[in-house]
Amino acid sequence: MKKLIYMDNAATTPTKQEVLDEMLPYFNVRYGNPSSIYSLGSHSRTAVEISREAIANTINAKAREIFFTAGGTEADNWALKGVAYANRDKGNHIITSKIEHQGILHTCGYLEKQGFKVTYLDVDEYGVIDLEQLEESITDETILISIMFANNEIGTIQPIKEVGRIAKEKNIYFHTDAVQAIGHIKVDVDELNIDMLSMAAHKFYGPKGIGALYIRQGVKIDPLIIGGGQERNRRAGTENVPGIVGMGKAIELAYEDLNEKNKRLIYLRERLVKGIFDNIDHVRLNGHPTKRLPNNVNICFEFIEGESLLLSLDMEGIAGSSGSACTSGTLEPSHVLLGIGLPHEIAHGSLRLSLGDYNTEDEVDYVVEKLTDIVARLRAMSPLYEQAKEVR
Numbered sequence: 001m002k003k004l005i006y007m008d009n010a011a012t013t014p015t016k017q018e019v020l021d022e023m024l025p026y027f028n029v030r031y032g033n034p035s036s037i038y039s040l041g042s043h044s045r046t047a048v049e050i051s052r053e054a055i056a057n058t059i060n061a062k063a064r065e066i067f068f069t070a071g072g073t074e075a076d077n078w079a080l081k082g083v084a085y086a087n088r089d090k091g092n093h094i095i096t097s098k099i100e101h102q103g104i105l106h107t108c109g110y111l112e113k114q115g116f117k118v119t120y121l122d123v124d125e126y127g128v129i130d131l132e133q134l135e136e137s138i139t140d141e142t143i144l145i146s147i148m149f150a151n152n153e154i155g156t157i158q159p160i161k162e163v164g165r166i167a168k169e170k171n172i173y174f175h176t177d178a179v180q181a182i183g184h185i186k187v188d189v190d191e192l193n194i195d196m197l198s199m200a201a202h203k204f205y206g207p208k209g210i211g212a213l214y215i216r217q218g219v220k221i222d223p224l225i226i227g228g229g230q231e232r233n234r235r236a237g238t239e240n241v242p243g244i245v246g247m248g249k250a251i252e253l254a255y256e257d258l259n260e261k262n263k264r265l266i267y268l269r270e271r272l273v274k275g276i277f278d279n280i281d282h283v284r285l286n287g288h289p290t291k292r293l294p295n296n297v298n299i300c301f302e303f304i305e306g307e308s309l310l311l312s313l314d315m316e317g318i319a320g321s322s323g324s325a326c327t328s329g330t331l332e333p334s335h336v337l338l339g340i341g342l343p344h345e346i347a348h349g350s351l352r353l354s355l356g357d358y359n360t361e362d363e364v365d366y367v368v369e370k371l372t373d374i375v376a377r378l379r380a381m382s383p384l385y386e387q388a389k390e391v392r
């Protein structure tokens with residue numbers, strides 16, 4: 001088998017060996033239940049608290065404000081449903097954006113069915129929300145603003161500090177889905193006036209199925225998972241101790257030499273974009289040119305289906321992602337690409353390549369070379385492309 005070139009780090013990342021090494025004893029040696037009072041249990045409890053502390057420190061929160069969940073989606077569900085149900089007496093209005101992750105959008109859809117009102121803010125051509133529209137959307141009924149930190153498809157980073165300032169001024173809770181940001185950009189919940197924040201370990205070289213919700217002290221929020229008294233009565237269920245240990249180690253590693261790592265990623269990103277633009281015509285870079293994640297490249301190739309592009313890349317050992325998802329037999333283009341105003345036919349030809357710590361310059365050059373060949377081959381079958389060439 002050919003060597004795999006993995007450029008889908010926004011979907012998930014491999015668990016780092018050092019992270020896995022920290023986790024392993026907690027499966028079969030230090031396997032105690034953190035709630036048990038004998039030493040085996042308290043060892044687990046200590047490990048959980050060390051990890052909580054490490055996570056809190058990286059975002060300038062207190063350890064008691066970090067609650068472990070089974071990942072980013074659960075954290076998103078909890079923030080939205082928990083605040084909605086606990087603050088019903090204050091109001092029934094939530095503000096979010098059109099380009100959030102499904103974990104937010106589908107939860108909002110569910111809450112609408114429960115009688116809540118949701119405003120979905122527009123974004124501009126780069127995927128940035130309009131702060132004026134945000135301010136105008138706020139009513140006496142507004143209880144929560146939920147705006148993602150950075151977009152998982154196009155990498156655009158939102159004006160989080162401004163959103164935090166507006167939310168604070170109006171005394172409205174502010175939640176951010178920071179699943180793409182944590183481990184990749186420095187986040188300070190105090191400086192940014194964030195009340196709740198979702199994160200997931202598998203997006204920063206930790207294990208899957210573990211995440212956390214930061215909840216600022218004093219925020220009124222109902223639990224989502226009900227049962228035992230774990231996580232100080234706010235998230236029931238025996239703790240995922242190996243996952244929690246892995247998440248703590250992963251977040252520490254992620255913020256070591258962050259600037260160095262990001263400089264390298266930005267260099268690789270720019271090399272990839274330049275390579276594509278120099279070699280292929282009728283392409284478009286999606287997302288903001290500068291206010292974007294260091295590792296995100298999202299490109300539309302006109303006259304091409306994203307799915308065929310992905311399959312051809314896979315045959316060359318290259319793993320990427322496209323915005324389109326096959327739902328009930330019809331290819332629906334990504335809501336994010338439609339949100340930035342792209343017409344359906346262009347949104348269909350999108351490719352996301354998200355770089356990671358293990359990608360190299362040689363890999364970037366190889367991907368550009370293969371992509372150039374594949375795009376030419378696929379376009380040779382497109383009558384529309386032939387017409388467009390003639391017009392030029």
Ligand SMILES: *Cc1c(COP(=O)(O)O)cnc(C)c1O
Nearest residue numbers: 071072073101103152179180200
């Ligand atoms: C991956 C992702 C999620 C979901 O996290 P899971 O841990 O997979 O549930 C939510 N929001 C964003 C922005 C993501 O990228």
